[in-house]
Amino acid sequence: MGIEVANGEIRISRELSDLDRFVLDVIELIEGYTDYVIVSGYVMILLGRSRGTEDVDFIIGELSKEQFMKMCRKALEKGFEFLNPEECNGLYEMLRERMGIRMARRGEIIPNAEIKFPKDYFHAEALRRRLPVILNKKRLYVSPIELQIAYKLYLGSDKDIEDAYFLYELFKESLNRGLLNEYAQKLGVELPF
Amino acid sequence: MAERLAFIRLYVKRLKENPDAVFKQQVKLVNSFLKSARDFPLTKEEYLRLKGELEKN
Numbered sequence: 001m002g003i004e005v006a007n008g009e010i011r012i013s014r015e016l017s018d019l020d021r022f023v024l025d026v027i028e029l030i031e032g033y034t035d036y037v038i039v040s041g042y043v044m045i046l047l048g049r050s051r052g053t054e055d056v057d058f059i060i061g062e063l064s065k066e067q068f069m070k071m072c073r074k075a076l077e078k079g080f081e082f083l084n085p086e087e088c089n090g091l092y093e094m095l096r097e098r099m100g101i102r103m104a105r106r107g108e109i110i111p112n113a114e115i116k117f118p119k120d121y122f123h124a125e126a127l128r129r130r131l132p133v134i135l136n137k138k139r140l141y142v143s144p145i146e147l148q149i150a151y152k153l154y155l156g157s158d159k160d161i162e163d164a165y166f167l168y169e170l171f172k173e174s175l176n177r178g179l180l181n182e183y184a185q186k187l188g189v190e191l192p193f
Numbered sequence: 194m195a196e197r198l199a200f201i202r203l204y205v206k207r208l209k210e211n212p213d214a215v216f217k218q219q220v221k222l223v224n225s226f227l228k229s230a231r232d233f234p235l236t237k238e239e240y241l242r243l244k245g246e247l248e249k250n
Binding site: 003014015016017018019045048049054083084085099100102108109110111161162165166169170 | 197198201209213215217223226231240241
C-alpha cells in the first residue's frame with residue numbers, strides 16, 4: 001500500500017472507502033459519455049488527507065442534449081437519482097446555465113456528486129490538464145495539483161490553506177513550479193511556500 | 194495557523210513513511226462520517242435548501 005508519483009500519474013494502493021466506491025460508480029457512468037475531472041474536497045481525501053466531504057465535485061465536458069438525455073436515463077437505470085426536482089430535460093438546462101446538478105444513489109442524499117459544465121478558465125484548465133490517479137487498478141482524473149494549490153489559496157479559508165499546504169508538502173518534489181506560479185499569478189495570490 | 198500547518202507537515206511525513214497505517218485510519222474515518230450522515234436523514238429539499246440551491250432551481 002502507499003502513494004507514488006511517476007510518469008505523470010499518481011498511484012495509490014489502499015483499501016477502498018464507501019466514498020471511493022460511490023465515486024468509481026459515478027465515473028463508470030460519466031465516462032461512457034464525456035470527459036470529466038474531479039476537483040476539490042474528494043481529491044484531498046483520495047490523496048490521504050483525513051477529512052470528510054458530503055459531495056464530490058465533477059466538471060464534465062460539454063454534452064449535446066441528446067447525449068445528456070442518454071446519460072441521465074442510464075443514471076436512473078443504474079440506481080442513481082438526482083436531488084434536483086427537475087426531469088432530465090430541466091437538468092440539462094441547469095447545466096447549460098452553468099449550475100450544478102446533484103446525483104446520489106437512489107434513496108440517499110450523502111454522498112452525492114455535484115456535476116457541472118466548465119464555467120470559467122480554471123474549470124476548463126482542470127479538464128484540459130487533468131491528472132490521472134490510479135487507485136488500486138482503477139483510473140480517476142483529478143485537477144492538476146498546481147492548480148489545486150493555487151485555487152485553494154485563492155479561496156483562502158483556514159481549511160483551504162491547510163489543504164493547499166497538505167498538497168504542497170505531499171508533492172513538493174514533483175510540482176511544476178512554473179505552472180504553480182502561473183496559476184497563482186492568474187488568481188492574484190501569493191505563494192507562502 | 195502556524196500550529197495547524199506544523200501538524201500537517203507531521204501528518205504528511207507520517208503518510209509518506211507509513212502509508213498503510215494512515216490510509217487505514219483515514220478509510221475508517223470516511224466510512225464513519227458517511228454512516229453518521231446516513232443516520233441523520235434529510236429530504237432532498239432540505240438538503241438543497243441547506244446548500245442554498247433550492248431557490249435558484
